[in-house]
Amino acid sequence: MNPKINPGRVLILAVLCLLIIGSGYYAFQNAADREDGIRRGLDIAGGLYVLMEAVETEGREVDEDTIDRAIQIIRMRVDELGVAEPVIAAQGDDRIRIELPDLEEVEQARAIIGRTALLQFIGPDGEEILTGANLVDARAQRVIEQSPYPFVSIEFDSEGAQIFAAATEEYLGQPIAIVLDGEIISEPVVHSVVPDGHGSITGTFTFEEAAELALLLRSGALPVELRELESRMIGPTLGQRTEEIAVYAAGIGLALVLLFMVIFYRAAGLIAGIALVFYMTLVLWALTYLPMTLTLPGIAGLILSIGMAVDANVIIFERIKDELRSGRTPRSAMEGGFQRAFRAILDANVTTLIVTIVLFSLASGPVRGFAVTLFVGIICSMFTAIVFTRLLMRFAFRAGLIRSGAYVGVRGQ
Numbered sequence: 001m002n003p004k005i006n007p008g009r010v011l012i013l014a015v016l017c018l019l020i021i022g023s024g025y026y027a028f029q030n031a032a033d034r035e036d037g038i039r040r041g042l043d044i045a046g047g048l049y050v051l052m053e054a055v056e057t058e059g060r061e062v063d064e065d066t067i068d069r070a071i072q073i074i075r076m077r078v079d080e081l082g083v084a085e086p087v088i089a090a091q092g093d094d095r096i097r098i099e100l101p102d103l104e105e106v107e108q109a110r111a112i113i114g115r116t117a118l119l120q121f122i123g124p125d126g127e128e129i130l131t132g133a134n135l136v137d138a139r140a141q142r143v144i145e146q147s148p149y150p151f152v153s154i155e156f157d158s159e160g161a162q163i164f165a166a167a168t169e170e171y172l173g174q175p176i177a178i179v180l181d182g183e184i185i186s187e188p189v190v191h192s193v194v195p196d197g198h199g200s201i202t203g204t205f206t207f208e209e210a211a212e213l214a215l216l217l218r219s220g221a222l223p224v225e226l227r228e229l230e231s232r233m234i235g236p237t238l239g240q241r242t243e244e245i246a247v248y249a250a251g252i253g254l255a256l257v258l259l260f261m262v263i264f265y266r267a268a269g270l271i272a273g274i275a276l277v278f279y280m281t282l283v284l285w286a287l288t289y290l291p292m293t294l295t296l297p298g299i300a301g302l303i304l305s306i307g308m309a310v311d312a313n314v315i316i317f318e319r320i321k322d323e324l325r326s327g328r329t330p331r332s333a334m335e336g337g338f339q340r341a342f343r344a345i346l347d348a349n350v351t352t353l354i355v356t357i358v359l360f361s362l363a364s365g366p367v368r369g370f371a372v373t374l375f376v377g378i379i380c381s382m383f384t385a386i387v388f389t390r391l392l393m394r395f396a397f398r399a400g401l402i403r404s405g406a407y408v409g410v411r412g413q
Contacts (some may be wrong), residue, residue: 009399013392017274024277027284038287040101041295041369042087042234047101048109051230054094062094065218070226071096072215074113076181087293095229101293106233113226119217121167122177129167129176134160138217140210141200150210152201154217161197168194178217185216250303254280257310265317267407271392272313279309279384286376298369305377308349312385316341317408324405331397333405338390349382 031037042049054062054070067090078086078100087099100109119132136155156164167176168190178186178201188201201213258276261269283302287294320337328336356378359371396402 005400006398009395010401013395013399013401016395020274020278020281024281024284027281027288031284031288038284039293041293041298042099042101043296044294045101046234047099048106049230049232049234050098050100050110050113050228051091052096052098052113052226053229054096055227064090064093067094067096069215069218072212073181074098076183076216078109078113096226110228110231118181120179121164122179123167123171124174124176130156130160130163132217134163135217136160136197138214140207140214142207149203150205150207151203152205152210152214152217154199154201156197156199158197161195164197164199165193165195168192168199180216186213250306253303254306257306261310261313265408267396267401268317268320268393271396272310272317272389275313275384275389275392276306276309278388279380280306282380282384283377286380287373290372290376292372293369294373295369297367298373301370301372301374302377305374305381308352308378309381309384312341312345312349312381313389315344316385316389320408321405321410324408324410330402330404330407334393334397334402338386342386345382345385349378353378 054066056062071088071090074096075086075088078088078098086101087097089097091097098113119135120128121130123129134156136157138152138154141151141153171190172193173190175187175189177184178188186201186203188203191202205213254276258269258273261272263269265272283305287302292298316337319341320333323333323336323340324330353375356371356375360368360375363371393402396407401407
């Protein structure tokens with residue numbers, strides 16, 4: 001027996017739909033905000049692109065550790081510029097790609113990126129004791145009996161060992177500041193004389209913090225000459241225009257899809273439209289607060305995930321139609337349709353998720369942006385289609401709005 005229309009439930013459902021639409025509009029406005037919304041990549045916001053190559057110095061080969069040190073140094077320098085979400089990543093075995101979106105001081109950025117790192121050990125009276133040229137190695141070490149925390153072991157060359165031994169004897173009980181590019185990165189207190197050039201920096205470190213400090217120390221100990229291979233300023237006009245076109249295209253496409261759903265699936269299509277707005281809300285909030293940058297390929301991944309979200313609803317409604325044609329009641333057909341569609345939706349989406357994970361792991365740059373947005377979109381679309389759409393349809397049935405097979409476009413049911 002089909003339920004009668006329940007005005008109270010209908011009102012609740014209407015309010016819920018209005019809240020979803022309102023939250024979607026708010027999420028869109030927040031995401032579009034240039035300062036606090038989704039972070040735009042270089043191809044959308046414009047900015048500085050620099051490709052640098054690490055050159056061997058003093059007979060030392062450029063390896064992965066060398067590149068990691070250089071990246072860490074550059075990242076510290078870029079932080080001085082206040083650039084939001086810079087991209088600083090290895091490209092190949094000996095190159096570093098730097099993307100600084102929304103940059104105003106271009107020449108200042110080039111100067112900061114290209115300067116040589118300077119590591120100094122400064123005494124409590126402000127006098128330089130040693131530089132990074134005397135530091136042979138620095139490594140994070142696990143907990144030992146004498147200390148419950150990880151620490152950083154440091155090693156100086158023969159000349160540095162003598163100077164450091166004299167300094168630790170002179171400044172026993174006082175701090176020695178470790179300064180990189182003019183910034184204090186650590187200020188340990190001398191607890192004992194270090195006679196052989198092998199010392200340790202202790203504190204309440206986590207192992208990750210100790211490893212980061214060791215990396216910074218090694219960065220100063222092994223200066224890397226960076227040669228600029230390519231540098232160009234990318235204007236935002238093309239990116240902004242493309243972004244606007246993509247937004248308009250997505251809006252028109254979404255409206256056409258909703259029209260299609262309503263024509264072919266009637267009330268169920270309208271419910272799917274509301275669920276799709278909820279899906280877009282989830283995606284926009286995720287892209288706003290995840291530590292990622294949106295690029296033009298990322299927008300392509302987002303639009304593709306919208307199509308997959310609609311496809312999941314089409315599969316569900318076609319399964320419901322099959323159940324209705326077999327003679328089942330509207331409520332039974334609805335539940336059976338969701339159950340039968342679940343496996344097909346899961347298989348299709350899981351295989352695509354695997355592809356996005358592989359892309360993210362093996363690719364770099366804009367391809368990663370495509371993989372991230374597609375991954376987020378698929379996760380949100382699966383939740384929306386399998387869980388949220390089902391909840392809305394159940395509520396609509398209890399409200400008496402779904403009373404026959406006509407709610408999915410099946411006549412005579």
